[in-house]
Amino acid sequence: MQLTSRWFRIFAVGFAFTSASLAHDRSAHAQVAEFNTTHTVYYEAPARTHMFVYSPAADLKVTPIEALDVRAGWEADVVSGASVAVKAGPAYAATHPGSGPDVITTASVHDFRNVAHGGFTLRHDVVALDADYSYSTEHDYKSHTVSVGARTDLFEHNTQLAISYARNFDFVCNRTQSPTALPSQYTALENSDGCFTGGATASRLTDQIAIDGFQASWSQSLTPTFAMQFVYTGQITNGFQSDPYRSVIIGEGLKAQEHVPDNRTRNAFAVRGNLFLKPLKAALRVGVRAYDDTWDIKSGTVDAEFEKYFGERFRAVARARFYKQSGALFWSDDYSGGNAPLGPKGQYFSGDRELSPFESILVGLGATYAVTPSKGRILGLLTNFKISLNGDVIQFIYNDYTLAGSEVSGSRALMASLSMTLVF
């Protein structure tokens, strides 16, 4: 909380200074500052667990001269809920009659993630260069991200090519294990007490994660109302990628901290098409995405959005998304035994439902009210004002993940967000 207050003060002073500077010389620039704020709530309550997340965010972008954008922002996740702390499967539950789902234990989760970020864009003719930095911190995780990007327009602006690279330097708190222990004997972290206190303590250490991300995209105008985009994303992750709090029952009387490979390479390729339907005053946005990684997760995504104008200022959007993935090579719903596909899968074990085969379906609605006066300013101050309200439901359908043989019912997430944009 102390940290947040400090960031808030820094942000408020920066915002006030920038606004005052720009107000002093507003006549020199057509658009000088853009302020965005978004507030999101996320709630889910599948069997045995629940999660509530409130995420406020605020961003400020200033254009002091035509060729330069400077931006800064803050966002947070205020998390409370309960998650699975010990995962067992159906075979273990079957050999321990009477224990049923009770072999699954949950632990309460309370965290506060803060992210501060800043960056700039330099523009010259048809070329733009971006550079950004962000720092995020929570009780048990810290992350520094540096990213750079470049984009250019070609062929009379009909083609836009962009590339970007990001590097994460992440740190995760973990429990100190006995130097002679095997991963199958590791004990999970019980809480975040003592994390990042400076210097190794008897029971806590800091593991590192390095993430290299690369993205290339090509956007193409095909007609005055139709454009396409091709996106490739690659990412290489090296370091501790398990949930340090989660244990998995891997044998009779044997419970161990989740253990997944240190290396993971991920590839995603997406194609998008945007079509404006003039008679309807509406845009149809459609995308497909294919993904695979070296943990053998393969997935496909199809999404579509239909956004229609009602008058000049009001528009409404409906969206739908279908996602399906296979499980990781080492995924098993029960590592302690049972018939295939249950049973041990080599040296790795995980109780993470995100590594199991599943599907998800998202549907959502949104409404936006935006005002851009053709001359003059709103209240003598704003050149643009926008407010949006969005609501989404995500249904997760787990094909193989159970809590000691019991299917996870109620795997439905509800999301709502309210955002506002002010352009000075």
Place this chain on the structure above:
Amino acid sequence: MRAFLWTPTLNSSFFRNGLFLAALAIACTSCVTVRPQERAVLADPTMQFEGDKQASTPILHAIENREGSYGGSGVSGGGCGCN
């Protein structure tokens, strides 16, 4: 438990197919020119590939925390020459 009915096939053909699609698109679009005065619609907020960023960012944040895959989301811009 439900059977896993479908899995997209992704291996080295993943990249070959992507390259082929890109080459095909280049071939199809090399002669296409949308004149500057025709780009008003492409510059509309509803025609941006990342959609409404303030609406899409929270959704992306949520699904990246709930799904095993990552990447391939829309990149800003809409081929409108709004660079």
